[in-house]
Amino acid sequence: MAVLLPSFNEEESIGDMIDGVRAVGDYDIFVVDGGSTDKTVEIALKHKADVIRLDERGKGMAISKVFGSVDHDVVVMLDSDMSYAPDDIPNMIQGLECADVVLGSRFSGHIEDGAMSDVNRFGNHILTWLARTLYGVPVTDVCSGFWAFNRHAYGSEINVDARHFELEANLFVECALNGLVLKEVSIRYMRRRGKSKLDIGHGLEIASYLIRRRLPFLLRCLGCWRRSPSM
Numbered sequence: 001m002a003v004l005l006p007s008f009n010e011e012e013s014i015g016d017m018i019d020g021v022r023a024v025g026d027y028d029i030f031v032v033d034g035g036s037t038d039k040t041v042e043i044a045l046k047h048k049a050d051v052i053r054l055d056e057r058g059k060g061m062a063i064s065k066v067f068g069s070v071d072h073d074v075v076v077m078l079d080s081d082m083s084y085a086p087d088d089i090p091n092m093i094q095g096l097e098c099a100d101v102v103l104g105s106r107f108s109g110h111i112e113d114g115a116m117s118d119v120n121r122f123g124n125h126i127l128t129w130l131a132r133t134l135y136g137v138p139v140t141d142v143c144s145g146f147w148a149f150n151r152h153a154y155g156s157e158i159n160v161d162a163r164h165f166e167l168e169a170n171l172f173v174e175c176a177l178n179g180l181v182l183k184e185v186s187i188r189y190m191r192r193r194g195k196s197k198l199d200i201g202h203g204l205e206i207a208s209y210l211i212r213r214r215l216p217f218l219l220r221c222l223g224c225w226r227r228s229p230s231m
Contacts, residue, residue, distance in 0.1 A: 001093065002072040003027045005049070006059050007080040011038040013193040018047040020086035027089075028072065031080070032062040040080075060162030060170060067154050075154050078104075079145040081192040083115065088187045092148040099183035100153040101175050103139065104146030109186035116189065123203045130207060131169070134214040135176040139184065142172050143206065146187055153180055165202040166209040173213045 003021050007014055014031065021029055031044040034057040044051050052069075054062055063077065074093055078084040088104060095102035106116075107124070116124075124143050131142040145168060149158070157178045162170035175182045 001025070001027050001074040001076065002070045003029050003089070004063065004066055004070075004075060004077040005029065005031045005080040006034070006062050006077070007031055007036060007040050007044070008034045008057060008059075009036045009038045010040050010080040010193075011036075011043055013082040014040050014080050015043045015047050017080050017082055017086070018044065018049045020082075021089065024086050024089055027076075028070075030066060030070070032066050034058060034062050058163040060160055060164055060167040063167060064160035067158070067160060073151050074148060075151075076148045077146070079192075083190055083192040084146045085188045085190065088146070088185075089148075091185050091187075092146065095183045095185045096148055096150050098181070100150050100157070100180040101171070101182050102148040103141065103172075103182060103184050104144050104148075104187035105139075105141040105184040106144055106187060106189035107140045108184060110188045112188070112190045115191045127169075127203065127206050127210070130210055131172055134210055135173065137172070137176045137182060139172065139182070141184070142210075143168050144187075147171060162209065164205070166206045169206045169209045173210065177213075 005017060018029055021027060029049040030052055031049045032052045032054070033041050034054050041051055041053065052066060054065065074096060076089055076092055084104065092102050092104060124141065128139060128142045131139055157180055158171060158174040160167065160170055
């Protein structure tokens with residue numbers, strides 16, 4: 001099993017994150033670094049993780065590259081900033097017994113005080129509502145950064161075309177459009193270490209991605225409605 005840790009300037013957390021993952025299982029750990037300018041890579045190597053270095057920044061680009069190069073029955077992805085608990089990895093893997101993809105839901109689990117601002121909480125709920133409405137898939141946390149995939153899903157069914165923070169929306173859309181079985185598992189969400197890289201602009205990019213990928217279907221529905229005989 002492989003654990004993917006996307007990173008960019010995570011020197012405050014990457015060492016503890018690697019150790020935390022290693023404490024819960026004998027997993028192959030890949031730190032996927034998007035050009036960190038701090039000591040992230042140095043610390044990851046010191047903690048004996050495999051480091052995949054990218055020339056360009058972008059979480060989506062990082063995961064796309066790794067999906068094409070790993071060869072494991074199960075792949076788990078979670079952020080490197082200690083906001084997600086490595087202890088939840090076994091529950092995520094167990095969820096794959098009846099699903100192709102497992103999504104870790106913060107909102108059905110526990111969110112530590114101060115881990116998410118009121119603005120981010122509101123934005124997450126809006127984006128999740130938009131995803132449910134457009135794609136008809138029941139989901140409570142479309143922006144979660146904690147995912148698990150079986151080989152069938154990540155190896156052949158999911159096409160990652162997102163470049164940056166719209167990656168999670170990309171993963172959700174691919175599950176919905178390709179008929180993959182998506183299951184949610186309750187997880188914990190804690191205060192991150194280091195500075196957050198998310199802002200309102202990223203939320204708009206996520207919304208735009210969800211709408212853009214659904215637009216062909218919506219246009220077909222509009223065309224059928226216009227051609228239908230009037231009552």
